[in-house]
Amino acid sequence: MALSYKKRKRLALLILVVGLPIYCVVTLALIGLANDTWWSRPGERMPLFMEAVIFIGLGLAWALPLRKIFLGIGQPDPDAPKEP
Template sequence: MFRNLSLKARKRLSIIVLLIGMPAYVVVAVTVVNMFDLTQHFLLQLLVYVGLGIVWILPFRELFRGIGQPGPDDE
């Protein structure tokens, strides 16, 4: 999905995902956890947060792969 984008476009899109998408996902994750009232079960709450923390990155794995590497035009 993201392989067709240039490195410059992927870098810009990854910044947008990190600055806008991740905070929005955190709000959604906290809202979902609060709907189930897991405040009494610390380990279950921790497991849900860790699971949601892993799940959000799976669709963007290709986008973030190689972002920190120098581009083909860089020295």
């Protein structure tokens, strides 16, 4: 089922306003959990490279499946009537 331009635009806005903050909280919780689980010394963090890999991996995990929704959203509505 293909979504219309208007529905895709609304869905993209919903994803950015609701989904992105949820993604940020979940990502930070996973980083905190990983730090607590694998690095047992208090105050010690995992290496910066590993944090970057986790952030990039989780960023791709939500962005790649949703790329079709965001594709062309910034362009004018293709279904709108043309002005003479």
